[in-house]
Amino acid sequence: MKESIVQLIHLNYPVEEHITPSKVVLALGFFDGVHKGHKRLLQMAKEVAEKKNLPLMVMTFDRHPSEVYAGKKDFAYIDDLDEKADKMAHAGVDYLAVIKFTEAFSKISGQEFVDNVIVKLNADTVVAGFDYTYGPKDVANMEHLPAFSKGRFDIVTVPKQTMDGQKIGSTEIRKAIADGKMELVYELLGHHYVMSGTIGHGKRNGHKLGYPTANLVWNNKKAIPKIGVYATRTWVDGKWYDSMTSVGYNVTIGDSQQIFIESNLFDFDKDVYGQKMTIKWYKYTRGEVKFNSFAELKDQLAKDKTEIENYFAKLELEEK
Structure with a gap:
């Protein structure tokens, strides 16, 4: 075609x-x-x-x-x-x-x-x-x-x-994005909200914890979902991967000024810095939390991954 x-x-x-x-x-x-x-x-x-x-x-x-x-x-x-x-x-x-x-x-x-x-x-x-x-x-x-x-x-x-x-209006959709209501966004748009850009260098804390992330460098005029963790799908290296994406200020490491958007892609382990990347937003799962230690953060990331894997498994069953 x-x-x-x-x-x-x-x-x-x-x-x-x-x-x-x-x-x-x-x-x-x-x-x-x-x-x-x-x-x-x-x-x-x-x-x-x-x-x-x-x-x-x-x-x-x-x-x-x-x-x-x-x-x-x-x-x-x-x-x-x-x-x-x-x-x-x-x-x-x-x-x-x-x-x-x-x-x-x-x-x-x-x-x-x-x-x-x-x-x-x-x-x-x-x-x-x-x-x-x-x-x-x-x-x-x-x-x-x-x-x-x-x-x-x-x-x-x-x-x-x-x-x-x-x-159904763009103003209502922008508000829903800002509120993290990604399922409502999907209903109003008729498709999932996406953000595209290139993969830049982040703080590499995810790598230390066993959850390496691709750090999105995006058009700064784009609507940004509210701070928190999301079930997403991320397009990298020619394929969509189930992923969990964090929107936040990296409060664990004390940087409270710049917003970071970082995706941990499931079953993916390649060096793709500088490549194009697209994030498709599905569901808000939790807010940002300041952890007392990297160990606490690692435990939470494991829970996040399990929750999001279960979400996509259920979604695939519903789509069949």
């Missing part, structure tokens, strides 16, 4: 014309996490694109608007751009257009956004969520988009997507 590939297009405002050779179905949103709500929107957009025999383009921004509007420099992302692009490819998106979100761009009017972004991107049809805004939210919203469009493109508004009466 041919691997799906999305064409990534980086744009500045105002957008140049003739980016694509034909009209497109244009899906609008930030799409952080590409969660179940996003997938429904993309599915609807894809259906329109196939019906009209047009390519599907997603238009998003290089950073979340709140970084500019609210000055949130510590904004935590569910996906980095590579992860988002990969998910878009799997959703059947042909083009992923990423506009540089500057302070000047944040100040344009709703009409300017329509004229200099949507129309320039050659939109035949625009598909967006009911709450999508493109300027001052009391004016530049989906209710007023038909007036701004002046009949130049069709509009499909996607209603609110909910689970158990709760909106």
Whole structure:
């Protein structure tokens, strides 16, 4: 089966014309996490694109608007751009257009956004969520988009997507990650949360205890699960391994400033420093504890490993 590939297009405002050779179905949103709500929107957009025999383009921004509007420099992302692009490819998106979100761009009017972004991107049809805004939210919203469009493109508004009466949204998912509620994260995303990076040198205390760890060096803009120990699966050297992953400050050795994310991979014993690594988060198992000795820590790690091995064994039985 041919691997799906999305064409990534980086744009500045105002957008140049003739980016694509034909009209497109244009899906609008930030799409952080590409969660179940996003997938429904993309599915609807894809259906329109196939019906009209047009390519599907997603238009998003290089950073979340709140970084500019609210000055949130510590904004935590569910996906980095590579992860988002990969998910878009799997959703059947042909083009992923990423506009540089500057302070000047944040100040344009709703009409300017329509004229200099949507129309320039050659939109035949625009598909967006009911709450999508493109300027001052009391004016530049989906209710007023038909007036701004002046009949130049069709509009499909996607209603609110909910689970158990709760909106499925990126804000809710970021909070669940920060709270360590990885099973809820899975329900909202439709897939497990992942963090990718390279394997760096840690403190090597795990090696001394018989539990060697791979220390993740990650994109510092990513959402970090709350401090504690997790049941995870870790991709290293071309394979997924059951693992237990610690998110913490290494309080046992007195470093309370820097957060470390360290995975102990079960049935794995290779030197993989510098290689790529991905952690898939399944379940929070316990909080961080300051131990009086390495012996106490070693005993707890043995209990953690047994608990997590049992968790994955049960999970595999349920999946059969």
